[in-house]
Amino acid sequence: MLDNPKFQDNLLYENIELKRQLDEANSIIKAIRSNELNSLVFEKVASPLIVCDQIGKVVKKNLTASMLFRKDLNDGIFDTIIPLYNKVTGERFLVQEAIKKEPVCNQEVVFDGDVHLIVNASYLQGEQTNSGFFLISIVDITENYRYREEIRRLDRLNLVGEMAAGIGHEVRNPMTTVRGYLQIFQGKDQFSEYKESISIMIEELDRANSIITEFLSLAKTKELTKQEINFNEIINKIIPLVEVDALRQGLEIRLELQDVPNILGDEKEIRQCILNLVKNGLEAMLKGGAVTVKTYSNDSWVILEIKDQGCGIPVEVQNSMGKPFLTTKEQGTGLGLSVCFSIAKRHGAVLDFKTDQRGTSFYLKCPTIA
Numbered sequence: 001m002l003d004n005p006k007f008q009d010n011l012l013y014e015n016i017e018l019k020r021q022l023d024e025a026n027s028i029i030k031a032i033r034s035n036e037l038n039s040l041v042f043e044k045v046a047s048p049l050i051v052c053d054q055i056g057k058v059v060k061k062n063l064t065a066s067m068l069f070r071k072d073l074n075d076g077i078f079d080t081i082i083p084l085y086n087k088v089t090g091e092r093f094l095v096q097e098a099i100k101k102e103p104v105c106n107q108e109v110v111f112d113g114d115v116h117l118i119v120n121a122s123y124l125q126g127e128q129t130n131s132g133f134f135l136i137s138i139v140d141i142t143e144n145y146r147y148r149e150e151i152r153r154l155d156r157l158n159l160v161g162e163m164a165a166g167i168g169h170e171v172r173n174p175m176t177t178v179r180g181y182l183q184i185f186q187g188k189d190q191f192s193e194y195k196e197s198i199s200i201m202i203e204e205l206d207r208a209n210s211i212i213t214e215f216l217s218l219a220k221t222k223e224l225t226k227q228e229i230n231f232n233e234i235i236n237k238i239i240p241l242v243e244v245d246a247l248r249q250g251l252e253i254r255l256e257l258q259d260v261p262n263i264l265g266d267e268k269e270i271r272q273c274i275l276n277l278v279k280n281g282l283e284a285m286l287k288g289g290a291v292t293v294k295t296y297s298n299d300s301w302v303i304l305e306i307k308d309q310g311c312g313i314p315v316e317v318q319n320s321m322g323k324p325f326l327t328t329k330e331q332g333t334g335l336g337l338s339v340c341f342s343i344a345k346r347h348g349a350v351l352d353f354k355t356d357q358r359g360t361s362f363y364l365k366c367p368t369i370a
């Protein structure tokens with residue numbers, strides 16, 4: 001029977017069929033395995049990944065993406081539910097618009113005011129389907145960004161410190177002499193017609209002097225004589241000083257002070273820091289706005305929060321935060337925040353901020369006494 005050609009044909013046919021079925025089974029297993037693997041990799045990869053269909057609707061996202069954006073992404077249009085802003089220009093960044101022109105490559109964007117991200121996006125054409133998808137992959141660089149900014153700021157402070165220490169005193173001495181003569185002239189009859197001009201000159205010299213005082217305070221490198229002080233006591237003392245002016249301009253200062261432990265610090269410097277931050281908050285708001293000063297604490301930090309309802313800090317200022325002489329105000333010197341960062345540094349404290357169009361919050365976090 002084995003020699004029967006028909007039987008041999010049948011055997012060959014069965015063999016081929018068997019092989020075909022085996023190949024098919026193998027390829028199905030492979031496909032299942034690779035799909036499983038793809039899903040597993042998609043789910044477990046550390047970077048947030050999001051797949052959108054052609055109209056930009058989220059059709060798939062992994063766990064890290066959901067955790068990053070802390071909202072339900074399912075079926076939402078990505079560009080609508082996740083507002084991203086170009087880090088340099090501050091303009092809205094729309095992934096779907098951008099990808100129409102070319103793949104999005106390492107685009108730095110900001111989400112929710114202070115979450116710094118790098119976005120990559122590319123167009124995918126599925127093999128079995130006619131419609132395309134786009135894959136958005138994201139890297140959260142918020143921590144790195146903060147470190148980078150902190151290092152830049154400290155570098156700037158050191159440079160400023162050296163410059164200030166070098167020229168501050170030298171400029172002040174001749175100014176004192178000029179001011180002295182002006183005061184003498186002010187009292188003399190022969191200069192009576194210049195009285196007004198002389199008093200303006202003296203005022204301007206005083207203004208210049210106070211700029212130098214602030215600038216010099218950036219340069220303080222000597223150890224502070226720290227004492228036990230309490231945020232609430234300082235706030236209760238100094239807020240009435242600025243409140244009168246605030247009320248006159250139709251602005252309000254609210255206090256939300258919790259019982260907080262003492263910190264080790266220099267009262268004069270902390271007072272200066274609070275005043276600068278409250279002043280900035282008041283200056284950022286329109287009539288009817290309120291600055292809220294809060295204190296609270298946890299195991300590691302005593303926190304002072306100064307929150308305003310202003311228009312937010314412009315992006316170009318945020319990028320160079322704490323840089324001396326950076327100001328957007330006609331009458332500003334641009335030294336207030338530099339001084340605050342310098343004071344925070346000398347206290348081993350952290351000065352942080354959050355800002356968007358609805359307002360700005362500054363947080364001065366001082367370590368609790370061990």
Ligand SMILES: Nc1ncnc2c1ncn2[C@@H]1O[C@H](COP(=O)(O)OP(=O)(O)OP(=O)(O)O)[C@@H](O)[C@H]1O
Nearest residue numbers: 280281284312313327328332333334335336337360
């Ligand atoms: N709370 C805030 N809201 C909005 N913008 C702010 C706020 N605080 C600071 N800024 C921005 O930061 C810039 C720098 O602030 P900084 O306090 O250093 O200087 P200034 O207020 O301009 O001048 P001054 O030396 O009188 O304080 C401001 O000009 C403003 O553009």
Ligand SMILES: [Mg+2]
Nearest residue numbers: 276280336337
């Ligand atoms: Mg200021």
